[in-house]
Amino acid sequence: xxxAQATKSIIVVDDDPSVRDVVxxxxxxxxxxxxxxxxxxxxLLAAERQHFDMMFLDIRxxxxxxxxxxxxxxxxxxxxVVVMLTASTGMSPQELxxxxxxxxxxxKPCDLTEVTRVAHQVLKSDDWE
Amino acid sequence: MCSGNxxxxxxxxxxxxxxxxxxxxxxxxxxxxxxxxxxELYKQRLSELYEQREKYDLSxxxxxxxxxxxxRAEEELRKSQDQLIQxxxxxxxxxxxxxxxxxxxxxxxxxxxxxxxxxxxxKDQTIQEDVESLHKDTQxxxxxxxxxxxxxxxxxxxxxxxxxxDVVQSVIDLQIYELNLDNIDVISELDPDLxxxxxxxxxxxxVFLNLTLNAWQAMKEAHNRGTLVIRTxxxxxxxxxxxxxxxxxxxxKIVGRIVEPFFTTKDVGKGTGLGLSICYGIIQRxxxxxxxxxxxxxxxTFIVEIPIWDDTHAPLDEVDxxxxxxxxxxxxxxxxxxQKGREEVE
Numbered sequence: 001x002x003x004a005q006a007t008k009s010i011i012v013v014d015d016d017p018s019v020r021d022v023v024x025x026x027x028x029x030x031x032x033x034x035x036x037x038x039x040x041x042x043x044l045l046a047a048e049r050q051h052f053d054m055m056f057l058d059i060r061x062x063x064x065x066x067x068x069x070x071x072x073x074x075x076x077x078x079x080x081v082v083v084m085l086t087a088s089t090g091m092s093p094q095e096l097x098x099x100x101x102x103x104x105x106x107x108k109p110c111d112l113t114e115v116t117r118v119a120h121q122v123l124k125s126d127d128w129e
Numbered sequence: 130m131c132s133g134n135x136x137x138x139x140x141x142x143x144x145x146x147x148x149x150x151x152x153x154x155x156x157x158x159x160x161x162x163x164x165x166x167x168x169e170l171y172k173q174r175l176s177e178l179y180e181q182r183e184k185y186d187l188s189x190x191x192x193x194x195x196x197x198x199x200x201r202a203e204e205e206l207r208k209s210q211d212q213l214i215q216x217x218x219x220x221x222x223x224x225x226x227x228x229x230x231x232x233x234x235x236x237x238x239x240x241x242x243x244x245x246x247x248x249x250x251x252k253d254q255t256i257q258e259d260v261e262s263l264h265k266d267t268q269x270x271x272x273x274x275x276x277x278x279x280x281x282x283x284x285x286x287x288x289x290x291x292x293x294x295d296v297v298q299s300v301i302d303l304q305i306y307e308l309n310l311d312n313i314d315v316i317s318e319l320d321p322d323l324x325x326x327x328x329x330x331x332x333x334x335x336v337f338l339n340l341t342l343n344a345w346q347a348m349k350e351a352h353n354r355g356t357l358v359i360r361t362x363x364x365x366x367x368x369x370x371x372x373x374x375x376x377x378x379x380x381x382k383i384v385g386r387i388v389e390p391f392f393t394t395k396d397v398g399k400g401t402g403l404g405l406s407i408c409y410g411i412i413q414r415x416x417x418x419x420x421x422x423x424x425x426x427x428x429x430t431f432i433v434e435i436p437i438w439d440d441t442h443a444p445l446d447e448v449d450x451x452x453x454x455x456x457x458x459x460x461x462x463x464x465x466x467x468q469k470g471r472e473e474v475e
Contacts, residue, residue, distance in 0.1 A: 016239070018238075018243075019235055019238050019242075022242035022246060026245075087234035108235060109238035109241050109267075
């Protein structure tokens, strides 16, 4: 089996269980290996145990914010592509300018097809139409 | 004495009657001299009075002018107080709205995505239709929340040197065919010397489109025809674009509320009442003001005023904005492709 064709792993980090659930189920249905985390710390711990090809990351979470997770991921796991998935669009330019490490920003609510499209694009899966 | 010397006295030493006559003439001369000097006095007094009256007239004029100026100043003061109250009210509403909208985004995502997932697995056609309508209505709610956010959003406009005449012209070009089909004449009186200003072309286009659409709907509903006058003007430091329709006008009691979110005079389903709120937000972020002049039955005029800023005078934080957008535009490509229509006017 070609390594490029091996199952890609994605971690979905969101404190809202409903969002976490629908996003992870949609990605699962696309054939990705999906893990979920309900907070920043849980996500970082999971990343210590296993390599993820991609991370969908909420910004506003209790405890550790998405931005902090993003910056730590950039230092320790630079190979994981991080896409911010956030309900808050009211960020100051300064805040966003400091977050160059994110590959893309998606705002909630968005279609699941949008989420899976980004995942396929980022991971360049062969079965992406 | 006859030649006017009233001090001369006639001396008659002899003759009883002649002496009496002389005395009479002399007394008369005294009386004449007296009244002549009184006459002089009166003349002088009269000319003094004339002078005083002139002074009085002058001060009356000045007073009149002062009163008019005072009234104008009071009117200005009242207007700016109204604007202040309005903008504070809208700021409070904006804060509330953006808080609520953000809180709604997570559950809306879950509902919409949940319906999407269900559609993949449900085979029963009736259930499928139900889920589809659930999904559709969720999309409607999402659009409302997005419009609310775009009203409340603190994001500053992108600033480039823009000619408001170009913006107006683009709006007319976009709609003229359909306006004419509905018997709406558009008269544009564009100030040929209008200076450019730092502004966001697309956002202003959205505002002007919205104002045109509102006038169009109002005139069409009232009498199936109409004339819309779009005028651009400028003063030393301000640009002014006005949209005057000959529709039914806006009753005085609702003029003040018309930019509030969800305030609408349209039938349920025909408008969410967010269009003017969004316009208001955009004009505020341009440092300008949106005002309305109308009387019921006499049409309405919507006036957009924005300051003239050349590229050296725009406030610093606003200059930062396009730089930021240019640099990180790629971050938003995904968001924008999904959210086209988000800025759409109702």
